[in-house]
Amino acid sequence: MATLMSTPKISEGVNTPHLDDYAAVIGQPEVHELRELANRIGGRRVKMVNSTAVGGGVAELLYRIVPLMEELWVPTCWEVLKGGDDFFVITKAFHNALHGAPFEGRPEWYDLFLQVIEENKKNIALDDDFIVIHDPQPAALVQARDGLNNKWIWRCHIDLSRPNSDVWNFLRPFIEKYDASLFSSPSFTQGLSIPQYLFFPTIDPLADKNRELEPEFIQSVADRFGIDTKRPILTQISRFDRLKDPVGVLAAYRRVKKYFDCQLVLAGGGATDDPEGAAVLQEVQEAAGMDPDIHILILPPWSYLEINALQRVSTIIIQKSLREGFGLTVTEALWKKKPVVASAVGGIPSQVIHKVTGMLTHSVEGTAYQIRFLLSNPDFAARLGENGHEHIKENFLVTHNLKRYLLLFLVLQQS
Numbered sequence: 417m418a419t420l421m422s423t424p425k426i427s428e429g430v431n432t433p434h435l436d437d438y439a440a441v442i443g444q445p446e447v448h449e450l451r452e453l454a455n456r457i458g459g460r461r462v463k464m465v466n467s468t469a470v471g472g473g474v475a476e477l478l479y480r481i482v483p484l485m486e487e488l489w490v491p492t493c494w495e496v497l498k499g500g501d502d503f504f505v506i507t508k509a510f511h512n513a514l515h516g517a518p519f520e521g522r523p524e525w526y527d528l529f530l531q532v533i534e535e536n537k538k539n540i541a542l543d544d545d546f547i548v549i550h551d552p553q554p555a556a557l558v559q560a561r562d563g564l565n566n567k568w569i570w571r572c573h574i575d576l577s578r579p580n581s582d583v584w585n586f587l588r589p590f591i592e593k594y595d596a597s598l599f600s601s602p603s604f605t606q607g608l609s610i611p612q613y614l615f616f617p618t619i620d621p622l623a624d625k626n627r628e629l630e631p632e633f634i635q636s637v638a639d640r641f642g643i644d645t646k647r648p649i650l651t652q653i654s655r656f657d658r659l660k661d662p663v664g665v666l667a668a669y670r671r672v673k674k675y676f677d678c679q680l681v682l683a684g685g686g687a688t689d690d691p692e693g694a695a696v697l698q699e700v701q702e703a704a705g706m707d708p709d710i711h712i713l714i715l716p717p718w719s720y721l722e723i724n725a726l727q728r729v730s731t732i733i734i735q736k737s738l739r740e741g742f743g744l745t746v747t748e749a750l751w752k753k754k755p756v757v758a759s760a761v762g763g764i765p766s767q768v769i770h771k772v773t774g775m776l777t778h779s780v781e782g783t784a785y786q787i788r789f790l791l792s793n794p795d796f797a798a799r800l801g802e803n804g805h806e807h808i809k810e811n812f813l814v815t816h817n818l819k820r821y822l823l824l825f826l827v828l829q830q831s
Contacts, residue, residue: 544566555570616766638729727752733754751804
């Protein structure tokens with residue numbers, strides 16, 4: 417087993433494309449339409465609020481959406497909720513409970529949650545024309561809207577199809593104070609008194625994490641982490657989170673290893689609002705044992721080029737989540753024309769159409785079977801990758817997300 421800590425030197429200087437650069441991907445007419453929509457908003461101000469500046473898909477989305485909004489002359493700023501370790505222990509428990517996990521919360525947790533929200537209300541100006549609150553952690557900030565004539569939007573990135581009733585009943589009264597709610601999949605929604613909209617998460621095709629890389633650079637990253645590019649490479653890139661089931665990935669790899677001389681890469685890190693990461697990482701390291709073909713890579717949040725290279729050097733990308741909001745690592749892999757084996761949970765089936773753009777699974781055994789099938793049928797695997805790339809291009813690029821936000825703002829400002 418190899419456990420390595422990546423250094424930031426490869427990824428220094430994050431690539432920041434401009435709107436016109438996307439014309440080569442989506443076409444100039446689509447760029448022109450974005451500019452026209454932005455003009456109709458008339459300079460109204462937008463504020464995005466979430467719980468972490470680094471780690472996780474929400475932060476990555478905001479790093480691209482905010483500057484593109486600014487370029488379109490839609491003044492947009494991004495605030496991050498502040499809280500101590502005890503607050504994020506509570507919000508992590510809320511997060512898991514909303515995904516349907518068992519919840520053993522204490523009554524005082526709700527009071528502490530609201531105390532932190534009250535402190536943040538004093539420090540975050542919330543008088544912009546459009547306030548977009550991401551996920552449950554800052555949801556109660558909507559209490560600050562009293563007396564304000566602006567529009568509030570709750571963007572939920574998680575699967576609410578089977579939430580714990582105690583946590584959901586606590587949060588729901590806050591959610592119903594918003595003007596609109598946004599969900600990543602139709603199956604995630606709840607019966608709410610406010611309008612609900614479908615908003616797929618997206619990736620930036622021109623960002624360092626997804627742009628084309630020189631083969632020499634890809635090889636250098638593999639060499640740096642001791643990965644043998646002459647043998648099959650199975651990769652899962654995710655936070656070390658129990659809902660991503662990294663231990664289950666290890667079990668599937670061992671089943672495949674009996675038939676193919678392959679390697680496993682588990683690459684990821686943590687988020688500042690996730691206190692469980694270190695414990696999960698230790699579980700993974702213990703489960704991996706001393707297998708020299710298991711590479712556990714602890715990557716800091718700025719490792720965009722490394723992640724890009726690891727995905728591109730991989731033979732098959734795995735995403736064996738137990739629950740999933742959307743799974744942007746799946747989106748990234750499909751964009752890079754990689755065959756994907758992923759769990760049929762959350763928003764993943766919106767991306768992985770079984771046997772068309774990838775392979776869906778429901779268990780450790782199923783994951784191992786599909787990996788073995790793709791390793792035995794490389795032409796079919798390549799065809800899945802091509803289909804997956806086109807599916808992402810048509811539905812899941814950052815410009816699509818930008819357009820939906822602009823359209824939503826136009827609808828709300830007229831209501």
